[in-house]
Amino acid sequence: MTEIEELEAKWHVQLRKGTLELVVLAALQGRTLYGLELLGLLNQFETTKITEGTLYPLLDRLKKEGSITAQWVQEGDTRPRKYYSLTPAGTKKLSVLSAHWRKSVPDIEYLLAHPGKDAEKFKE
Amino acid sequence: MSDRERINTYLQTLNRYLSRLPAEDANEVIREIESHIYDAIDLAEAKGEKLEVSELLKGFGPPRTLAEKYTNHMLDGTPPPSGFSAITSIKHKVTKGMYWSTLLLGYGSGFALILLAFMKLLSPETVGIWTSPGGESVIVGTLDAPAEQGDDLLGLWLVPTALILGSLITRFTYSLLRILKRIAG
Numbered sequence: 001m002t003e004i005e006e007l008e009a010k011w012h013v014q015l016r017k018g019t020l021e022l023v024v025l026a027a028l029q030g031r032t033l034y035g036l037e038l039l040g041l042l043n044q045f046e047t048t049k050i051t052e053g054t055l056y057p058l059l060d061r062l063k064k065e066g067s068i069t070a071q072w073v074q075e076g077d078t079r080p081r082k083y084y085s086l087t088p089a090g091t092k093k094l095s096v097l098s099a100h101w102r103k104s105v106p107d108i109e110y111l112l113a114h115p116g117k118d119a120e121k122f123k124e
Numbered sequence: 125m126s127d128r129e130r131i132n133t134y135l136q137t138l139n140r141y142l143s144r145l146p147a148e149d150a151n152e153v154i155r156e157i158e159s160h161i162y163d164a165i166d167l168a169e170a171k172g173e174k175l176e177v178s179e180l181l182k183g184f185g186p187p188r189t190l191a192e193k194y195t196n197h198m199l200d201g202t203p204p205p206s207g208f209s210a211i212t213s214i215k216h217k218v219t220k221g222m223y224w225s226t227l228l229l230g231y232g233s234g235f236a237l238i239l240l241a242f243m244k245l246l247s248p249e250t251v252g253i254w255t256s257p258g259g260e261s262v263i264v265g266t267l268d269a270p271a272e273q274g275d276d277l278l279g280l281w282l283v284p285t286a287l288i289l290g291s292l293i294t295r296f297t298y299s300l301l302r303i304l305k306r307i308a309g
Contacts, residue, residue: 035156036163053185056157057193064197079163082156 012047022101023048024058025086025094028068034081035059059084067093127177131161134181141191144198153194157184223304230297237290241283252276 001009016023027033027041027048039055042048062068067090074080086094125133135154142150161180168175184190244251254276278285 035160036167051185052157052160052180052183053190053193056153056160056184057190060153060194061197079159079166080155081159081163082152 016047016050019101020050020054020058021062022094022097024055024062025067025090025097028084028086028090029094032083032085034073034083036081038084062090066090127165130177130181131158134184134187138187138191141188142194144195223301226297226300226304230293230300234290234292234294234297237286237293239290241286241290244280244282244286248280252282253278 023042024038027038033041035052035056038059039050039052042050042055059068059070063070063084066087068084069087070082070084072080073083135158138157139150139154142153145153161177164180165175165177240251
């Protein structure tokens with residue numbers, strides 16, 4: 001692993017740690033998914049990839065705090081699967097987290113787009 | 125080891141580390157992970173691929189680490205004392221008899237020493253620690269005729285010494301009993 005790749009991997013871990021709850025809640029928005037589906041969905045994107053060992057305990061915690069509910073469903077002769085969906089409390093939490101996220105992105109973008117000496121002029 | 129054996133071993137180990145959870149919760153965790161593993165295998169098969177089970181299990185991480193992520197919330201605010209698991213394993217060997225004998229012996233000797241200190245204050249002449257005339261043994265307690273004995277070893281120093289020693293033993297007994305009660309309870 002080159003130095004740059006290592007730096008990126010570290011940043012990925014750090015950023016994901018902070019955004020994981022938001023990501024999982026967002027992935028369950030308007031959907032009911034079981035663990036494997038949810039994992040497959042998150043692994044489609046480069047920055048939201050996670051492991052089974054991270055996802056399942058997180059789902060357990062979100063369920064305990066009441067943000068999501070779980071239900072075992074068996075269709076036909078398939079294996080029973082545990083499906084997750086957002087509760088009203090989870091939907092509310094998602095809206096708080098996502099509002100903050102959406103505020104944070106343009107703030108950081110603004111800083112990135114405005115290098116230079118004048119800190120004063122920053123706040124227009 | 126076949127895939128099925130490897131999966132079973134993993135789940136059994138995980139189950140053991142989840143023992144701190146209520147049985148119902150632990151079962152639920154195991155059931156879900158088992159369902160995930162076999163679903164993933166089926167899914168790969170449907171695509172005509174062969175899923176590497178050891179790779180999949182690596183995604184879940186070592187059973188112990190995974191179990192800790194489920195049980196950590198139970199320890200919030202009340203971390204177990206170090207050596208917790210060792211205590212649990214001897215738990216059933218601690219009998220009520222041990223509790224009561226500790227109580228009697230500990231409090232008995234603690235209070236006796238404190239009592240001795242007060243008695244020395246009330247009656248300095250007849251209470252004390254003496255060497256016997258031959259110097260071969262030590263007598264602790266009250267005597268009718270202390271003059272026949274050897275030297276009073278501590279004199280009035282017996283009062284603070286016995287008080288401190290008695291309090292320490294009492295305090296120690298109290299802590300010990302609390303631990304015993306928790307283990308046996």
